Amino acid sequence: MRIVALAGGIGGARFLRGLLAVTPSSEITVIGNTGDDISLYGLRVCPDLDTVMYTLGGGINEEQGWGRQKESYVVKEELAAYGVEPQWFGLGDRDFATHIVRTQMIDAGYPLSAVTEALCARWEPGVRLIPMSDDRTETHVVISDEQGRRAVHFQEWWVRLRASVPAEQIILVGADEAKPAPGVLQAIADADVVILPPSNPVVSIGTILQIKGIREALEAKTVVGVSPIVGGAPVRGMADACLTAIGVDTTAQAVLELYGSPLMDGWLVAEEDAGTALDGVLVEARPLIMHDVESAGAIAQAALDLATEIAARRGTAPQGEDAR
Amino acid sequence: MRIVALAGGIGGARFLRGLLAVTPSSEITVIGNTGDDISLYGLRVCPDLDTVMYTLGGGINEEQGWGRQKESYVVKEELAAYGVEPQWFGLGDRDFATHIVRTQMIDAGYPLSAVTEALCARWEPGVRLIPMSDDRTETHVVISDEQGRRAVHFQEWWVRLRASVPAEQIILVGADEAKPAPGVLQAIADADVVILPPSNPVVSIGTILQIKGIREALEAKTVVGVSPIVGGAPVRGMADACLTAIGVDTTAQAVLELYGSPLMDGWLVAEEDAGTALDGVLVEARPLIMHDVESAGAIAQAALDLATEIAARRGTAPQGEDAR
Structure with missing residues (x-):
């Protein structure tokens, strides 16, 4: 089975480790956020490429979720x-x-993309990791503080300010010119299923979706997402601060609507979010907390099962022996 | 008193630490080798700028003489x-x-030169440290080995090969175009005395002397050198391998002739090298081994005394309260 997953940092990487565990013979391509x-x-x-690489390659700091x-x-x-x-970024x-x-x-x-491949030659993450684009893009956040209204790099807002100052706008600088990295559109075209892990819907998945051609390519495929919001709060991280900035509620329903149809075909939500619904999307409720590789693997399997169910209802089955 | 010293790495830095100890109220400008x-x-x-900076700034690894x-x-x-x-260079x-x-x-x-000044703002070496040139030069060494006759970077010959393959030629690539860094010629012009520490006469002092205008500026000044060769062998390092490459004997006499007159005015040699002589140069024999800061200081003081003696014989005394 050929699987494509988009991914941000910690949440995406932990989900992918579960996905790898339950699909030992699949070909997995991960499109990583570089915003x-x-x-x-x-x-x-x-940061996001490295978190995926270190997590899948066995070099991650398990406690903090990033770094070695x-x-x-x-x-x-x-x-x-x-x-x-700066002295606020911990390298x-x-x-x-x-x-x-x-x-x-x-x-x-x-x-x-070539650099990432070379670094992965050491880490052997078990997936093909491709940055969303070889062109440089950077997520900037517009804030107002004692220095006035200004745009800061996403990391300054996220790491130095801990998202404590409200984001008024979140802008992917360079998005208009950025092209998908070599292999990205082909991997999507070849995929039997595309998974959106429970990564940040604005500054991770949302960023990847802004790169020209990626959303359109995904709309032609069976796309199943895992909600990063459980019971009105992010599973981890500060996704609520990002969602608020773009005027989206911090709910599984609002994130599903943000991704929208025809992009989405399946959506896994937590049991407390049962009732989430969107035309054209098959929604299933189940436990979504990733305690360990096993629970992450169970969620990944549920996403694959949902894709199979969607295909069955449409009369076309996903390919490959891992499909159930 | 205004003193200018040229310097290579370990030997030069240890000598300078002694010089600083005996001339607390002098203005010392060090022209560092960047070849x-x-x-x-x-x-x-x-490497040489950092060895001087770390040694005088109290950050040097005392045992190995370089690094932190x-x-x-x-x-x-x-x-x-x-x-x-490469993996053979130990950073x-x-x-x-x-x-x-x-x-x-x-x-x-x-x-x-500006970068060096900025780095020194942290280390406070007690001297003004200027690279010989802001223009990039690189010492390359021509060797013949199983890969044929070829030029390698000086560090590859020195560190990786431990100078075990004979150097056929030593070339300062870029020497023709390199200009002295800002401040170098002015410091020499303003100097009461110029000292050549016991640094490598080929790839340290010899390199600095190749930068356009430096030798000429020095010829107008009282220049006193400390022989890096004692009893036919380098005090430390592998200066003999460098001298052989340029057809110069490993003796205090041959190094003095290499520097030559009118550049040199005074030359300190070890007691076993008494008898070393060159027209126009006042030679003095004394112990030249630097065991510690105190013995390095005694050698530095002897160099300054020799400069005073030279000036007295010429009827012009060096300026400043440190002159004795």
């Missing part, structure tokens, strides 16, 4: 001793090596 | 895990931060 990429100290940092396990922070402390800003020494390799390759002329 | 600078992993590394004290090697290990070459995590700051500033358009 929250940032240049720090002259180095190119791709057994990490140290010597370089960061030394940069602070030189007075270098560890092991993580620095990834950014050094990435930056050297990018400066040598390799596109981000 | 062995190298770009590694996309980062600009200036209390150093760790996490980034290097991670780069190796990615298969990144520690604390050291990496210096190169990250330097590279970011250079990429932002600052010349190396």
